[in-house]
Amino acid sequence: MRQPSVIARRVAAASVSLVVAAGAAACGPEDNDAKSAGGDSTPHKGGTLTVLNSDPQQDFDPARLYTSGGGNVPSLVFRTLTTRNRENGEAGAEVVPDLATDTGRPNKDATVWTYTLKEGLKYEDGTKITSADIKYGIERSFAPELSGGAPYLRDWLVGAADYQGPYKDKKGLSAIETPDERTIVFHLNKPEGEFPYLATQTQFTPVPKSKDTGTKYEEHPVSSGPYKVVTNESDGERLVLERNTYWSASTDAERKAYPDKVDVRSGLDSSVINQRLSSSQGADAAAVTTDTNLGPAELAKVTGDKDLASRVGTGHFGYTNYIAFNPTIKPCNNVKVRQAISYAIDRSSVVNAAGGSALAEPATTFLPDQKSFGYEPYDLFPAGKAGNAAKARELLAQAGYRDGLTVTLTHSNAKDFETSPEIATAIQDALKKAGITVKLQGLEENDYSDKIHNVKTEPGFFLAHWGADWPSGGPFLAPIFDGRQIVKDGANFNTGLLNDESVNAEIDAINKLTDLDAAAERWGALDKKIGEQALTVPLFHPVYKRLYGEDVKNVVISDWTGVLDISQVAVK
Amino acid sequence: MSAPGASGARQLWRRLRTQRSALVAAVVVALLVLVALGAPLLTAIEGQDPTTYHPSLVDSARGGVPIGSFGGVSAEHWLGVEPQTGRDLFARLVHGARVSLGVALAATVVQLVLGVVIGVAAGLGNRWVDLVLTRIADIFVAMPLMVVALALLAIVPTSFPRPVLVALVVGLVSGWGTLAKMVRAQTLTLKELDYVAAARLSGWGTVRIARRELLPGLATPVITFAAILVPTNITVEAALSFLGVGVKPPTPSWGQMLTSADVWYQAAPQYLLLPAGALFVTVLALTVLGDGVRTALDPRAASRLSVGTGRKQEAKGEVS
Numbered sequence: 001m002r003q004p005s006v007i008a009r010r011v012a013a014a015s016v017s018l019v020v021a022a023g024a025a026a027c028g029p030e031d032n033d034a035k036s037a038g039g040d041s042t043p044h045k046g047g048t049l050t051v052l053n054s055d056p057q058q059d060f061d062p063a064r065l066y067t068s069g070g071g072n073v074p075s076l077v078f079r080t081l082t083t084r085n086r087e088n089g090e091a092g093a094e095v096v097p098d099l100a101t102d103t104g105r106p107n108k109d110a111t112v113w114t115y116t117l118k119e120g121l122k123y124e125d126g127t128k129i130t131s132a133d134i135k136y137g138i139e140r141s142f143a144p145e146l147s148g149g150a151p152y153l154r155d156w157l158v159g160a161a162d163y164q165g166p167y168k169d170k171k172g173l174s175a176i177e178t179p180d181e182r183t184i185v186f187h188l189n190k191p192e193g194e195f196p197y198l199a200t201q202t203q204f205t206p207v208p209k210s211k212d213t214g215t216k217y218e219e220h221p222v223s224s225g226p227y228k229v230v231t232n233e234s235d236g237e238r239l240v241l242e243r244n245t246y247w248s249a250s251t252d253a254e255r256k257a258y259p260d261k262v263d264v265r266s267g268l269d270s271s272v273i274n275q276r277l278s279s280s281q282g283a284d285a286a287a288v289t290t291d292t293n294l295g296p297a298e299l300a301k302v303t304g305d306k307d308l309a310s311r312v313g314t315g316h317f318g319y320t321n322y323i324a325f326n327p328t329i330k331p332c333n334n335v336k337v338r339q340a341i342s343y344a345i346d347r348s349s350v351v352n353a354a355g356g357s358a359l360a361e362p363a364t365t366f367l368p369d370q371k372s373f374g375y376e377p378y379d380l381f382p383a384g385k386a387g388n389a390a391k392a393r394e395l396l397a398q399a400g401y402r403d404g405l406t407v408t409l410t411h412s413n414a415k416d417f418e419t420s421p422e423i424a425t426a427i428q429d430a431l432k433k434a435g436i437t438v439k440l441q442g443l444e445e446n447d448y449s450d451k452i453h454n455v456k457t458e459p460g461f462f463l464a465h466w467g468a469d470w471p472s473g474g475p476f477l478a479p480i481f482d483g484r485q486i487v488k489d490g491a492n493f494n495t496g497l498l499n500d501e502s503v504n505a506e507i508d509a510i511n512k513l514t515d516l517d518a519a520a521e522r523w524g525a526l527d528k529k530i531g532e533q534a535l536t537v538p539l540f541h542p543v544y545k546r547l548y549g550e551d552v553k554n555v556v557i558s559d560w561t562g563v564l565d566i567s568q569v570a571v572k
Numbered sequence: 573m574s575a576p577g578a579s580g581a582r583q584l585w586r587r588l589r590t591q592r593s594a595l596v597a598a599v600v601v602a603l604l605v606l607v608a609l610g611a612p613l614l615t616a617i618e619g620q621d622p623t624t625y626h627p628s629l630v631d632s633a634r635g636g637v638p639i640g641s642f643g644g645v646s647a648e649h650w651l652g653v654e655p656q657t658g659r660d661l662f663a664r665l666v667h668g669a670r671v672s673l674g675v676a677l678a679a680t681v682v683q684l685v686l687g688v689v690i691g692v693a694a695g696l697g698n699r700w701v702d703l704v705l706t707r708i709a710d711i712f713v714a715m716p717l718m719v720v721a722l723a724l725l726a727i728v729p730t731s732f733p734r735p736v737l738v739a740l741v742v743g744l745v746s747g748w749g750t751l752a753k754m755v756r757a758q759t760l761t762l763k764e765l766d767y768v769a770a771a772r773l774s775g776w777g778t779v780r781i782a783r784r785e786l787l788p789g790l791a792t793p794v795i796t797f798a799a800i801l802v803p804t805n806i807t808v809e810a811a812l813s814f815l816g817v818g819v820k821p822p823t824p825s826w827g828q829m830l831t832s833a834d835v836w837y838q839a840a841p842q843y844l845l846l847p848a849g850a851l852f853v854t855v856l857a858l859t860v861l862g863d864g865v866r867t868a869l870d871p872r873a874a875s876r877l878s879v880g881t882g883r884k885q886e887a888k889g890e891v892s
Contacts, residue, residue, distance in 0.1 A: 271835070295635070295835055296635030296636050296655070296656055296835075297635060297637075297655070297835040297836040297837075297838070297839045297840070298635070298835070298839075299634060299635035300631075300634045300635040300636070300637035300655070300836075300839035300840070301838050301839045303633070303634045303635070304634070304839075346625070346627070348627040348632070349625045349627045349657070349658075351632065352625075352627050352630055352632055352636045352656050352657065352658070353656055353657065355635055355636065355656070356630075356631070356632040356633060356634065356635045356636040356656070357632040357633050358632075358633050358634070358635065359635065386627070413816055415816075421820070421821045422656070422657075422821075422832075424821075425623075425657075425821045425822045426625060426657065428822065429623060429624060429625045429822075430625075440730075440820065440821065440822075441730050441731075442730060442820055442821075443730075444726060
């Protein structure tokens with residue numbers, strides 16, 4: 001059972017994963033139009049890479065960062081036990097060793113995980129990285145003053161639920177053992193076949209105890225990666241990274257680290273970032289962004305310009321925007337009504353409202369359409385391109401609403417093209433054709449988030465979205481559909497209030513699997529099974545498009561982050 | 573009482589007519605009001621409505637930019653369509669006129685009623701009534717309109733009809749404080765005049781004195797003030813909608829169109845230019861008209877115009 005405090009953190013987690021999503025989305029050549037990155041496309045060492053961002057790196061402490069796969073800028077400084085595979089597309093959704101020699105060796109039921117560190121690993125000051133430092137790094141992420149990370153460690157590690165971090169509790173966590181300098185062993189509460197994915201998060205970064213300065217550590221965290229922090233100004237608004245001479249490419253197969261210097265400038269307006277990247281003047285020619293997507297209007301301009309279009313990177317992050325139903329509220333308690341709405345949805349106008357076919361792909365499955373999630377295509381209530389109003393009317397008649405029906409759609413007033421008024425009005429227009437009158441209830445962002453995640457105030461019919469902490473079905477389906485994760489007096493994410501014995505049992509069974517491909521297949525099948533209950537109407541999966549400067553080479557965009565990986569970028 | 577009122581209006585019109593700019597402005601305003609009133613009819617003639625989506629009229633692969641030149645202008649869509657949704661821009665613009673003008677006029681009425689009632693009450697009441705009412709008016713004059721309106725509009729439940737709410741908030745928060753102070757000053761002046769004193773001596777009650785003797789004397793400054801309030805209210809409504817707290821989608825308003833259009837200024841410029849142009853023309857016309865009304869009612873201007881000696885001299889008077 002989760003504790004309320006843990007749950008409360010998950011709200012923060014969810015909102016941060018959005019930031020990660022937005023912050024992750026970058027640019028890379030996936031479209032055929034993005035293949036020509038300058039005449040000489042061979043990447044060379046040297047030069048300065050400029051990063052133009054809107055959100056400052058306020059928490060540059062590995063304990064406090066909430067990332068998917070270790071983040072983009074953080075991953076240049078922090079190495080972790082495992083990391084994401086830095087490759088284009090599908091291959092990039094795999095988990096690979098980083099500081100460890102492999103992705104982890106589980107015991108038979110996946111409750112004990114053992115890792116061995118590579119040899120010759122050093123910090124920026126030349127001292128040796130030991131397994132005790134990784135244990136210490138994880139322990140300090142439990143300190144209340146260094147909160148912010150994902151809730152999994154507290155939930156999974158034996159006896160960690162009430163642990164308050166190494167400052168208060170010097171004994172440390174007995175769930176983590178370090179029998180020697182290169183070995184680290186984790187003991188978990190229950191089988192977790194996806195532990196290797198968790199070990200990509202920055203909490204698995206080594207932190208030397210002697211250099212720990214508590215909340216001040218983020219100003220100059222000790223680097224284990226290819227770059228070290230030389231400047232950190234204005235609470236992470238300006239960050240300058242230079243080569244860490246003790247980092248060795250021979251121990252790191254993932255980070256290419258071509259530029260000599262990385263200059264991160266944030267606090268910029270998104271339109272300014274896109275304007276500077278498109279004009280690509282001076283230092284901006286060697287610039288990328290790790291948090292700013294092209295909007296619909298900017299895309300319209302970029303696609304009309306050949307030069308600009310060749311400098312757009314496209315990626316997919318595991319993310320779904322959907323309509324959620326609360327099956328305890330009339331008329332959405334009637335499965336026929338939920339099905340009718342599913343049939344009536346006009347996904348082409350919803351996709352247009354989200355920025356058009358280049359920025360959103362219509363979704364009929366709850367799981368993102370990627371292999372690593374175990375995507376199994378299905379369309380249980382085929383609405384076609386523009387909605388099947390006739391079928392919807394038929395179902396409504398069966399449900400006793402022969403003369404149509406009126407429902408209230410709750411949405412946020414955020415300007416995000418996700419749960420925003422644009423999407424809501426598109427749905428309103430589509431349902432009108434099926435005789436469903438939709439009243440819109442727009443709420444301010446915080447109010448909206450509080451209301452939909454509280455079982456007492458949850459509306460009957462609302463817009464929602466969910467992103468993955470790592471590219472697998474587990475963190476996608478379990479929080480939303482596991483009946484034991486319904487929280488009565490805290491932040492609840494199982495908004496469909498589904499508590500189905502067979503679903504719960506299948507989630508437990510899949511978590512035992514350590515063969516991630518086999519697990520993926522089972523997640524896909526489970527997704528389809530849950531879909532039959534029509535508790536959600538999947539709307540679309542976002543596509544990230546980002547500009548990069550003229551001199552930027554070796555653009556790699558994985559399906560894990562959906563954004564340009566700055567550890568691969570070259571500017572010479 | 574109706575005879576002097578009618579002759580007052582006729583006189584105002586006669587003087588207004590001599591100012592060409594005010595006349596043009598009056599015609600423009602009249603047209604705008606007609607367009608706003610006839611919005612459903614006009615869109616019916618066009619064969620469109622402001623809320624229906626036309627996904628096939630926008631280029632989905634290019635962010636939803638309208639297909640065709642000038643933002644998809646065609647025989648079916650006179651001013652083209654909105655990016656991303658394909659909704660008819662003409663229909664949204666004329667329906668938006670209803671919201672913009674309607675909210676602004678309703679807010680003006682609220683401001684006038686409040687300003688006159690509180691101003692007259694302060695002018696006629698005893699020392700304490702005067703002090704309290706004047707201080708209240710001062711507070712509202714000092715209140716930062718946008719901040720207060722943003723806060724008020726954010727806390728009222730969305731079930732409350734939005735255009736009515738916006739009109740009320742704009743009317744209650746802004747404009748009337750200054751008007752009340754002006755009306756109070758004018759009332760204090762009028763109160764001392766002989767005919768008012770005569771009325772009081774003959775035993776008339778305060779309300780009757782206010783209605784019969786004071787209001788006619790207040791008409792000129794109040795009308796002048798109203799003429800300035802209307803365009804101000806239009807811009808306030810547009811600003812509130814622009815900031816996302818005004819009328820809610822799918823109800824179109826000019827301010828709201830500006831919000832969603834501001835990012836499109838390069839890819840689909842007409843989308844931004846239409847509501848911006850409509851707003852500009854409306855506010856300009858109303859301001860010029862207001863200025864004309866003020867000139868026509870100004871007693872100093874009136875003396876220059878040699879009141880009541882025929883059109884010719886009036887025209888001459890205006891030139892001088």
